[in-house]
Amino acid sequence: MSIRIGQGYDVHAFGHGDHVVLGGVRVPHDRGVLAHSDGDVVIHALCDAMLGALALGDIGTHFPPSDPRWKDADSRTFLRHCRQLASERGWALGNADVTVICERPKVGPHVAVIRTLLAADLGADVDTVSVKATTSEQLGFTGRGEGLAALAVCLLVRG
Numbered sequence: 001m002s003i004r005i006g007q008g009y010d011v012h013a014f015g016h017g018d019h020v021v022l023g024g025v026r027v028p029h030d031r032g033v034l035a036h037s038d039g040d041v042v043i044h045a046l047c048d049a050m051l052g053a054l055a056l057g058d059i060g061t062h063f064p065p066s067d068p069r070w071k072d073a074d075s076r077t078f079l080r081h082c083r084q085l086a087s088e089r090g091w092a093l094g095n096a097d098v099t100v101i102c103e104r105p106k107v108g109p110h111v112a113v114i115r116t117l118l119a120a121d122l123g124a125d126v127d128t129v130s131v132k133a134t135t136s137e138q139l140g141f142t143g144r145g146e147g148l149a150a151l152a153v154c155l156l157v158r159g
């Protein structure tokens with residue numbers, strides 16, 4: 001059996017709005033995010049982790065912010081595309097682990113649904129998809145509430 005590891009990181013600044021999208025879930029919030037797509041940091045970080053494992057560039061390579069097709073796009077489309085790129089090459093998800101970094105909104109109450117959606121898009125067992133959250137103890141841009149970030153790692157397996 002072969003394995004490949006990848007890591008990803010994404011940030012979006014808060015802007016006007018009444019919700020953020022995290023792992024495909026619309027989470028009510030007193031801010032939105034500034035982004036070309038729906039600004040889903042969970043999925044963007046996870047896509048970059050998968051693309052890193054595949055050595056196929058990054059999310060902007062596949063979905064350029066200059067392309068009007070991705071304006072306000074549902075990021076789940078990006079994740080399903082990454083899964084397809086992997087499966088075409090014989091790879092499947094071993095496991096993935098995502099950490100969201102923000103003071104607010106609280107992510108914990110949404111983790112179960114997020115994991116279900118990510119697992120569905122990846123054709124993976126929900127037990128192999130982990131999502132968690134942390135504050136940055138009011139330090140840095142996330143701590144000041146200027147935006148939110150996500151880190152992801154994934155393992156791909158083949159054979």
Ligand SMILES: Nc1ccn([C@@H]2O[C@H](COP(=O)(O)O)[C@@H](O)[C@H]2O)c(=O)n1
Nearest residue numbers: 102103104105106107108133134135136
């Ligand atoms: N946006 C967030 C941040 C944190 N959590 C949960 O709270 C726990 C404590 O966070 P600390 O940064 O103080 O360690 C954390 O382990 C998460 O369970 C959250 O749900 N949403």
Ligand SMILES: C[C@@]1(CO)OP(=O)(O)OP(=O)(O)OC[C@H]1O
Nearest residue numbers: 035036037059060063064065070
């Ligand atoms: C997702 C894309 C799609 O145009 O745009 P954004 O929503 O701005 O998100 P980012 O994390 O900056 O990744 C770049 C793009 O691929």
